[in-house]
Amino acid sequence: MRTWGPLTAVCLGTFMLLLDVTIAIVALPDMARALDASLSDLQWVMDGYALALAALLLGVGAAADVLGRRRVHVAGVVVFAVASLLCGLATGPGMLVAARGLQGIGAAAMFATTLPLLGSVYQGRRRSVALGVWGAVSGAAAAVGPIVGGLLTDGPGWRWIFYVNLPVSVAAVWLTLRVVPESRSARGRRIDWAGTVTFVAFAGALTYGAVRAGSHGWGETGTLVWFAGAALALVCFLVVERRVADPLLDPRLFLRPAFSGVMAGALAFNAAAFGAMAYTSIWLQTLLGMSAVRGGAVFLWLSLASFVVAAAGGRLLHGVPARLTIGGGLLLIGAGQYCMAVLDAGSTASALIPGLVLVGAGTGLVSPGIAGAALAAVPPERAGMAGGALNTFRQLGYALGIALFGTVLTSRMQDTLPADAAHALAGGGAGALRDVFGEGVLRAAFAGGLDAVAVVAGSTAAVAGVLVLALVRRPPVTKSTVTPAGSRALTQEATEETAARRE
Missing domain, CATH: 1.20.1250.20 (MFS general substrate transporter like domains)
Structure with a gap:
């Protein structure tokens, strides 16, 4: 015990x-x-x-x-x-x-x-x-x-x-x-406390604005007010953190290209790899008629590919610079999302498999090394801060991805359906709409929406991958980029060093 x-x-x-x-x-x-x-x-x-x-x-x-x-x-x-x-x-x-x-x-x-x-x-x-x-x-x-x-x-x-x-x-x-x-x-x-409150206000207003844009439009007054509030909260946060x-989170860390590149990669990673899964699950169950178990099993292709690549990468990619594994992994995620932008009214779950495997492979490359890259991009006394920022950016990316992709999904559906029907369909209400629009129209609308989401997610990952390759020039000072355990161990050791210096 x-x-x-x-x-x-x-x-x-x-x-x-x-x-x-x-x-x-x-x-x-x-x-x-x-x-x-x-x-x-x-x-x-x-x-x-x-x-x-x-x-x-x-x-x-x-x-x-x-x-x-x-x-x-x-x-x-x-x-x-x-x-x-x-x-x-x-x-x-x-x-x-x-x-x-x-x-x-x-x-x-x-x-x-x-x-x-x-x-x-x-x-x-x-x-x-x-x-x-x-x-x-x-x-x-x-x-x-x-x-x-x-x-x-x-x-x-x-x-x-x-x-x-x-x-x-x-x-x-x-x-x-x-x-x-x-x-x-x-x-x-x-x-x-001031930094905590202003960061919560920024993240909340930004996410709420993105969700609201899906139902009210990007140019609607209320949406713009929320985005303006997010911008104001961000300015306040930066001012507080400097004082x-x-x-x-010390804003001066973002003057370091490597740190900015890693944070951009972390934000895009969780958004692009996982932000669309909720809408894909709704499509699998409400349009293709899958059970919750079968629908969940589809995502095993992503999980298995991620596990295999992460395990193999620990041996085969030993010593490879983190910018190559992280940037290359993001590009693979982008390619996987583009591969899933092929759905139409007759598509089945099997159409997703190649893309899910590529996204999983990219995830297996990004996850092990990104913590070590974040820590290597800052002075040792800021390592704990960098580790916390990395986790924050990843979760924030996931939240923003869900909000943004929902807006993209319904916007594309409105090319075929009225706005209220598009929102009902995206929310799992296909059963109530079948008698009005027909199965074929609904399947085509949802498939078109998922294609648009996949393109946006793929582009997000691709842009972030290029940024990481361009900005993260300094390789990690340890071999922590090759295994999840190693990167987390470095995070912990650096966090303790930070605490010791403060004491």
Whole structure:
């Protein structure tokens, strides 16, 4: 228990919070029917969680240094469990979206404290083993999310994708309190409340504006007001971060081309690779008639390709500069998305397989090395900040991808369908529209919308890949770019070095 107990406790929380990023994807059509949810409701079911996780990671991590990392971690698990119960009990889309946001708050507290807790318990070889196990658990959570979601949705029902978190949360809290020691910085960082608030305002306004644009248009007054608010919040955040003693994210880091390139790659990576999965799942189930399990199984092609490439790359790409693996991986993701832009009214799920394999291969190249590249792009004393920024940009990219691609999907559908019908179809309402428009028209409209999404996602990945190749010129100073465990170990060691320098 002394050896594996802390690792088990931390991995339980990590598995839950990362599983919930993707587990709801295949349940969206059932949620829409049960709660009479619109497309924007479904977008916020996914975005509410990812956005809260992204917006609060940096601030919660700084607070944990002061308040105690174990205390904040346990509080996060409790909040996550309560929110999961509320998600399962939701009687309408508003309640579900609010509960998902609360889940994201708990997940941020858990995720921000995971590596510091492991670093405080394990040293030397044991730390490497612990980080390797943690990395495997992290990858497995994202990979099995659609499958677990499909099994639960087709079995006891979609509400159980949230109820299943309750016993795991109880075990995680009990084990953490029993075997994980408390840790904090001796002096501690001063909590940057102003930076936290302004960054949350920026991320929230930007994402809401993108979601609103899908139903009201990009030029509509309300949409422009939200985008203007996001721009104002961003300016305020940058001003605050230049003035505070312990910033969440030092804006001067973006003057380093390598750092800017890695952050652009991280933002585009999660958006391009995973942002369209929710809409693809709705197409598979409501237009092709697949069950939630079969629909989730389609995404296994991506997961398997990612696993194989990441495992093989650890041996075959040893010593290859990170800019080549990250930039090349993003270009592969772009190529995979372009390969999926071939759908029409007669297409089946098999049309997606080549593209999913390429996206998975690109993911397997990007994921292992991107953390090491971020850390290599900054001075050692800023390594902890760079690691937190990387996780934030990845989750923010996912949230923005869902919002943007939903807008692209419905805009393209409106070439064939009225606006209200396009939004209903994208939100899983094909059944109510068949008698009015016919099966062929609906399938053609949805396929055309997914083609447009794939083109935008592919272009996003391709542009980011070129930026990474052009900007990330300095190779990592260690071999951490070749394995997930290695990059995470470097993140942890650098984070501790940062804390030691502050103390």
